Amino acid sequence: MCTRLFSLYKSCFCAVEIVQHLSHRAGRALYSKSPNISSDISDHPRVVGSMKYILVTGGVISGIGKGIIASSVGTILKSCGLHVTAIKIDPYINIDAGTFSPYEHGEVFVLDDGGEVDLDLGNYERFLDIRLTKDNNLTTGKIYQSVINKERRGDYLGKTVQVVPHITDAIQDWVMRQAKVPVDDDDVEPQVCVIELGGTVGDIESMPFIEAFRQFQFKVKRENFCNIHVSLVPQPSATGEQKTKPTQNSVRELRGLGLSPDLIMCRCSTPLDNSVKEKISMFCHVEPEQVICVHDVSSIYRVPLLLENQGVVGYFCRRLNLPIETKPRKMLAKWKEMSDRSDRxxxxxxxxxxxxxxxxxxxxxxxxxxxxxxxxxxxxxxxxxxxxxxxxxxxxxxxxxxxxxxxxxxxxxxxxxxxxxxxxxxxxxxxxxxxxxxxxxxxxxxxxxxxxxxxxxxxxxxxxxxxxxxxxxxxxxxxxxxxxxxxxxxxxxxxxxMRLGKRRTIFKTKNSILRKLYGDVDHVEERHRHRFEELDSGGDEICINYDLKQALFRCILAKTVIILSGVLFCTWKRASDENQSMLTHLVNPELTQHFEEKGFRFVGQDVEGERMEVIELDDHPYFVGVxxxxxxxxxxxxxxxxxxxxxxxxxxxxxxxxxxxxRLSPRETYSDGSGSSSPDSEIADLKLHSLAQE
The missing domain is CATH 3.40.50.880 (Class I glutamine amidotransferase (GATase) domain)
Incomplete structure (x- = not known):
């Protein structure tokens, strides 16, 4: 009996040694996941073993402020020393926002790489002080285009291409791939990815994305995925009572689709009453601390402070096992100083x-x-x-x-x-x-x-x-x-x-107001957005909604002209390879001398010296064009x-x-200790960033 027990013990010991050896070679301590095997994990500081994903969804109505809340969450986490990136998902079928009417969708925001994206990405960049790329804006059009291209290449080996699993898998792959792209100046891979899902829960356009994240939460494991649901708590003027029913219905619908909110952020005009918070907690199956009040404030700079004051950092620290201190660092103090300054x-x-x-x-x-x-x-x-x-x-x-x-x-x-x-x-x-x-x-x-x-x-x-x-x-x-x-x-x-995104502008004179404002540098790199028509090679092209004269002018030779309901369509033969070119509206360089003689100076040009980028007028307090x-x-x-x-x-x-x-001079109103490190400090945090290093 003793011999058999010893043999069994020896076999188990050898098996454990083999597992440990294989785990070491694979770079993973697989055996440490077992609760029965001793490990002094508690003696080590918490580390982010993998990417943390925070999904922000919205309910009841669109335009509720998901973008500001997502940006504020990222700001809080970045203030704790983490590297944060952001992804915006728009369920529309457009490839990007480049063709949107400003009346319908607001501003088209342009990124360094020329991506024309949703304006919420501008909020991410401003709040987090990061540089995003066009792939940080995911649309239904991009996903379907990617899947269709794969199908045309034969990547699916003749399978029937469906929303599940092909579209949902493509969404998950896109998010996981883009979350690892560095967005900070130090080129470090992000640790946290904040994902905003546009629209509201229940929209037919959002269904593939909801299903994708339902699967995604199990793929990346619970400790790496968190869902924030933003809902409206209306307060009708007739009764003055805060209503929770819209939030209850929104959370119920979200749960029915397979996602359970970890935090419910309630948008309201006034702070939530404790009784209202407890009611939402009871009917939405969350703890009271998981119900966050996001009421109207004097400035959007106060939103990160509002969230931090309600213990959001501590919750993320426990829920996602983040290696952070519970109290945000200096960066959030700057936000408090800005908020106080704005109110004064x-x-x-x-x-x-x-x-x-x-x-x-x-x-x-x-x-x-x-x-x-x-x-x-x-x-x-x-x-x-x-x-x-x-x-x-x-x-x-x-x-x-x-x-x-x-x-x-x-x-x-x-x-x-x-x-x-x-x-x-x-x-x-x-x-x-x-x-x-x-x-x-x-x-x-x-x-x-x-x-x-x-x-x-x-x-x-x-x-x-x-x-x-x-x-x-x-x-x-x-x-x-x-x-x-x-x-x-x-x-x-x-x-x-060609003329979208970050481009360099050279100052050709030192006698320039704008050059001095930039810190007396030789060049700057700023983002451009020129509309142009590309004359590519081969085939026919179609021009929509130009008048005939401009169509003829732009398109060289109109072949067919059709007018339907007041909209003009014309086709033309695209230019040959040897004449492949682009058209962009720029100041005529042959006439600049006439302007300069009258004091209208072109002080900035592109690298080639062909495009006039900056103008200034002499004998004027400030007459600048860029x-x-x-x-x-x-x-x-x-x-x-x-x-x-x-x-x-x-x-x-x-x-x-x-x-x-x-340099800006200090003001007495800034030195009340409301976040500043010293009472007599200058506005050093607000001085211009030198672009000479870029």
Whole structure:
């Protein structure tokens, strides 16, 4: 008996040794997962063994604030020393947001790699101070395109391609792959991925994604997956009582689809009553600490603080086994300082935003944020006066004189004028009128993209006496094409993103206000977004919704023209390989000398020296135009230099700022200890980031 027991013990011991040896070779301690095998895990600090995924879903209504909450969660975790990335899922069938109408979907945000994505990715970049790529925006169109391409290549070996498992597997693979892409300057692989699922639970478009994450939670294991559900708690004015039924129904529907929320974040106008929180806890099967109140606050900068004060960090630490301290570090103190500073602002600075899409503020989301960042940096409260450019035109005076005079009253009473980018001829004459007024009255002015091009047109008409000066985009037959379709050779490797994304701009003179605002650097790298038509090789192409004259001008030779319900369709033969080129609207380089002689200087160019990127006007407090979109890289603690210059000039502080070497002076209102490390510290956190190292 003893011999047999000894043999059995010896066999078991050898088996354990083999398992340990194999586990060591595989780089994994497989035996340590067994609770019966002794291991001093408790003596070691907690480590993130694998990627942590936080899924943010929404219920009841769309536009409830999932993007801000997802960004705030990421900000809290980053303040604890973790590397955080973010993914936005949009269930629409579009490949990307590049063709969206600003009225329908708001701003199109442009990334470094040229990706045209949802504006929520702008929130992620601003809150987390990271650089995302186009693959961080996942759409139904991208997933289906990827799966169909695989099917065409034969990757599925003749199988019937279905939503489950092929689409759902593709979603999971995409998320796992993109979550590992570094987004910080230190090029370190992220530890936490925050995923926002657009729309609301129950939408038919979202079903494949919900099913994908139902499977995904088991694939990555419970300790690596967490679900935050954002729901609305309405408070009807008739009763004043906070209603929980919409949240109960939303959570019930989410559970029916296979996902159980770990945190329920309740959007409400006022703080949740304890009785309401307990009711949600009871009916939604979560602990009271898992019900988080996200009520309306004075500034979005307070949302991370609001979540942190309710113990979100401690919950994540326990739920996901994160290696973090329970108290966030210095980064969150900066957010508190910004929030307190924002609430104390007294002086006001008004900016007239002259655009086409002023009825929908999300159309200029990044522009507004860039203005807010700059206003906060100079201790001024921002007032944006939205001016529809069409209301400034003479034709409006005849049709609706009240709107005409109201628009001009807003424009004339503003401290500064901003003309942002845009497309199309509608409202351009009104923008030119606003630019002319800013130039003549010496009002601080900033023109972005189309705004810069129209500033060139205005100066040519009124100072060079070229009355028909225009862009060939709007008048192909003008005798003075100051902004032209500029063909350029396309070697093929850049594809459709030739003038999208981050590009370098070279300052050709040291006598430049904008160069000084950037920190007196030789070059900067900013994001561009030029609309162009690509003349590719082979086959036919189709042009939609251009008028016939522009279609003929752009497309070389129209073959077929069809008009259906007022929409023009035309086809043309694409250019041959030897003539492969792109068209992009840029300042005509052959005419720049005429402008420079009159004090209208082109101080910045692209690397090749062909495209005029930055303009400045002599003998003017601040008259600047840029071909790129600096608002896309503005951050709360690193405001965009062109926008900062506009606010400084509008507040009358630009000369002093430049004399001090582009440093902001401390204010007494900042030194109350509300998050600052020392009472007499300067606004060092708000000084401009030097771009010389980029």
């Amino acid at each position: 602002l007294l002086e006001q600075c008004s900016i007239a935003l002259v655009g086409k899409y002023t009825k929908f503020s999300d159309s200029y989301a990044s522009v507004i944020k860039a203005l807010e960042h700059s206003a906060l940096a100079i201790s001024h409260k921002l007032e944006v006066k939205y001016v529809d450019s069409a209301d400034l035109e003479a034709s409006r005076l005849q049709e609706e004189p009240v709107r005409y005079h109201e628009a001009w009253q807003k424009l004339c009473s503003a401290n500064g004028i901003l003309v942002p980018g845009g497309f199309g001829v509608r409202g351009t004459e009104g923008k030119i009128q606003a630019i002319s007024w800013a130039r003549k009255q010496k009002k601080p002015f900033l023109g972005v993209c189309l705004g810069m091009q129209l500033a060139v047109c205005e100066f040519a008409r009124n100072m060079l006496d070229w009355k028909d000066a225009n862009s060939t985009e709007f008048d192909p037959e003008t005798e003075h094409p100051v902004v032209i379709d500029m063909p350029e050779h396309n070697p093929g490797q850049m594809g459709g993103t 071909q790129y979109h600096p608002e896309f890289t503005s951050r709360p603690i690193k405001p965009s230099p062109p926008y900062l210059g506009l606010l400084l000039a509008a507040a009358g502080r630009l000369p002093g700022y430049l004399q001090k070497g582009c």
